[in-house]
Amino acid sequence: MAGRxxxxxxxxxxxxxxxxxGTVRAVDDVSFDVREGETFALVGESGSGKTTTGYMxxxxxxxxxxxxxxxxxxxxxxxxxxxxxxxREIQIxxxxxxxxxxxxxxxxxxxxxPLVVNRLVEDSxxxxxxxxRLLEAVELPPDIMYRKPRDLGGxxxxxxxxxxxxxxxxxxxxxxxxxxxxDVSAQAKIVSLLMRxxxxxxxxxxxITHDLSIVRNIATRVAVMYLGKIVEIGPVEKIFKNPLHPxxxxxxxxxxxxxxxxxxxxxxxxxxVGEIPSAMNPPPGCRFHTRCPFVMDECRxxxxxxxxxxxxxxxxxxxxxxxxxSQ
Amino acid sequence: xxIAGRVTRRxxxxxxxRRYWFKFSRSKLSVVGLAISxxxxxxxxxxxxxxxxxxxxxxxxSFEDALQPPSWEHPFGTDEYGRDVFSRVLFGxxxxxxxxxxxxxxxxxxxxLLGLVAGYYRGRILDMAIMRVADIFIAVPxxxxxxxxxxxxxxSLVNAMIAVTLMWWPWYTRLTYNVVSSVRNEPFVIAAExxxxxxxxxxxxxxxxxxxxxxxxxxxxxxxxxxxxxxxxSFVGLGAQPPTPDLGTMVAEGIKYMPExxxxxxxxxxxxxxxxxGFNLLGDGVRDMFTE
Numbered sequence: 013m014a015g016r017x018x019x020x021x022x023x024x025x026x027x028x029x030x031x032x033x034g035t036v037r038a039v040d041d042v043s044f045d046v047r048e049g050e051t052f053a054l055v056g057e058s059g060s061g062k063t064t065t066g067y068m069x070x071x072x073x074x075x076x077x078x079x080x081x082x083x084x085x086x087x088x089x090x091x092x093x094x095x096x097x098x099x100r101e102i103q104i105x106x107x108x109x110x111x112x113x114x115x116x117x118x119x120x121x122x123x124x125x126p127l128v129v130n131r132l133v134e135d136s137x138x139x140x141x142x143x144x145r146l147l148e149a150v151e152l153p154p155d156i157m158y159r160k161p162r163d164l165g166g167x168x169x170x171x172x173x174x175x176x177x178x179x180x181x182x183x184x185x186x187x188x189x190x191x192x193x194x195d196v197s198a199q200a201k202i203v204s205l206l207m208r209x210x211x212x213x214x215x216x217x218x219x220i221t222h223d224l225s226i227v228r229n230i231a232t233r234v235a236v237m238y239l240g241k242i243v244e245i246g247p248v249e250k251i252f253k254n255p256l257h258p259x260x261x262x263x264x265x266x267x268x269x270x271x272x273x274x275x276x277x278x279x280x281x282x283x284x285v286g287e288i289p290s291a292m293n294p295p296p297g298c299r300f301h302t303r304c305p306f307v308m309d310e311c312r313x314x315x316x317x318x319x320x321x322x323x324x325x326x327x328x329x330x331x332x333x334x335x336x337x338s339q
Numbered sequence: 340x341x342i343a344g345r346v347t348r349r350x351x352x353x354x355x356x357r358r359y360w361f362k363f364s365r366s367k368l369s370v371v372g373l374a375i376s377x378x379x380x381x382x383x384x385x386x387x388x389x390x391x392x393x394x395x396x397x398x399x400x401s402f403e404d405a406l407q408p409p410s411w412e413h414p415f416g417t418d419e420y421g422r423d424v425f426s427r428v429l430f431g432x433x434x435x436x437x438x439x440x441x442x443x444x445x446x447x448x449x450x451x452l453l454g455l456v457a458g459y460y461r462g463r464i465l466d467m468a469i470m471r472v473a474d475i476f477i478a479v480p481x482x483x484x485x486x487x488x489x490x491x492x493x494x495s496l497v498n499a500m501i502a503v504t505l506m507w508w509p510w511y512t513r514l515t516y517n518v519v520s521s522v523r524n525e526p527f528v529i530a531a532e533x534x535x536x537x538x539x540x541x542x543x544x545x546x547x548x549x550x551x552x553x554x555x556x557x558x559x560x561x562x563x564x565x566x567x568x569x570x571x572x573s574f575v576g577l578g579a580q581p582p583t584p585d586l587g588t589m590v591a592e593g594i595k596y597m598p599e600x601x602x603x604x605x606x607x608x609x610x611x612x613x614x615x616x617g618f619n620l621l622g623d624g625v626r627d628m629f630t631e
Contacts, residue, residue: 070533071533107526108526176534285383
């Protein structure tokens with residue numbers, strides 16, 4: 013089970029993109045903690061801001077405002093301005109291994125890149141050995157290192173991407189939709205691989221996904237995002253057994269299920285309707301009110317606060333009136 | 340831990356060569372193009388051994404042999420000075436390929452480097468500076484630009500090379516810029532940057548290997564087009580000067596004897612067509628090589 017100390021702390025982070033036609037509020041005041049050794053999931057539809065949040069943690073771009081702390085160090089700056097140890101400890105696995113692996117390079121050079129550019133290993137024999145061990149760690153035969161990405165299947169490519177992320181011996185990995193570009197059998201393999209690696213190497217994960225079945229399998233806590241805001245946050249079992257926010261219920265109701273017991277868990281009072289509005293011009297009040305079946309007058313005017321509904325389980329909805337969250 | 344059957348670099352090279360050859364040779368026309376291009380290069384390199392009358396390449400006058408139609412002795416006939424047209428055409432290959440070789444070996448590295456830098460620093464001042472200059476060169480019709488430059492510098496083969504070089508680089512810059520732009524924000528580039536790779540490494544080790552396909556394809560096709568432009572400059576008298584056995588010059592020289600003594604112009608013209616055909620077919624094959 014997860015430790016108590018937060019390894020990563022996201023504090024009131026915003027990311028606005030100024031375009032010629034207006035400002036996109038991709039992430040609008042988001043706060044959460046990721047604890048050492050846990051898997052924290054960010055879920056939501058496309059356009060909810062979950063990937064933008066992950067990219068800010070990676071330093072692909074800096075937040076417009078707010079702070080990101082990694083082990084107490086402020087990392088709200090682009091990656092190239094971060095201390096070397098932070099860059100080494102935080103790694104990412106991208107969604108589509110078809111585009112995240114250089115098609116012109118051998119697997120060996122792809123996996124070895126973090127070792128080579130940071131001069132962690134210089135001797136070519138040793139690089140080869142390290143790559144072989146990394147490939148073994150992701151359950152690939154070492155001789156795959158002399159293949160190019162086009163010779164590999166989708167699951168194998170994603171395993172190579174994971175091996176590259178592991179090369180610098182990270183502590184924290186952002187998993188950006190790690191399985192959504194894969195077929196179902198490959199998904200299962202990658203999920204169990206990620207779980208084993210987390211156990212063996214005591215990794216902390218930030219899992220960005222819209223696939224609730226993966227969240228259920230590997231996440232410890234979940235934050236549900238809608239239009240740049242977190243609408244509900246809590247331990248995975250509470251979110252699945254007792255979803256509070258109508259949007260969370262809509263997401264759960266929309267998830268495809270196979271087993272009857274899963275079917276019975278689905279919320280029945282909400283039918284998934286409509287599409288996510290534009291983040292350029294978010295609705296006033298509660299951002300979800302345009303699609304909410306329980307919409308009330310105040311929802312259209314007042315933005316709800318994130319309140320603690322039960323221990324560790326927070327929701328931002330006018331249906332629930334509890335103590336405000338102590339920041 | 341030991342790796343079963345350590346793979347050598349040689350094996351890797353052989354394997355990728357086999358793969359490229361397989362894709363290249365799927366079209367028989369590409370193989371024909373390769374044969375024509377290779378024959379062109381062999382002729383250019385060994386012209387003095389292949390030509391029956393190598394001394395006819397320069398100043399040589401023998402009026403009793405002048406203007407003879409094609410025969411066994413002179414397969415392409417003789418010109419107004421009695422020189423063997425076949426021998427001169429073989430030497431013409433050398434001048435044409437020399438032009439293409441010199442021009443492209445300057446234009447490709449310079450053009451690609453500028454396009455790579457501009458594409459990598461897209462939207463910054465460096466990008467603006469490089470691409471606007473390239474646009475200015477592209478905006479002027481190529482032949483007009485070449486004519487202007489050669490008439491300024493004076494007609495000679497070297498000045499023709501300078502002119503063609505100046506008009507040709509922006510096309511490589513623009514091609515490279517476009518393909519770099521299309522991969523600049525791909526996750527594999529971002530992954531390399533996040534891993535700590537410096538801009539030069541990202542440009543040359545991550546981006547360049549991915550975009551060699553379109554550049555090599557254009558380079559192959561351009562061998563033919565540079566030769567055609569060079570021939571056009573020579574034809575209007577701004578390229579190589581007589582008695583240099585340049586194909587364009589030879590066509591121009593023979594024009595005044597048309598149509599009775601057609602062989603003086605027609606055979607050099609066919610030689611130009613042969614070279615261009617060869618490199619065009621070859622270029623199609625190169626493109627196939629880099630298509631999945």
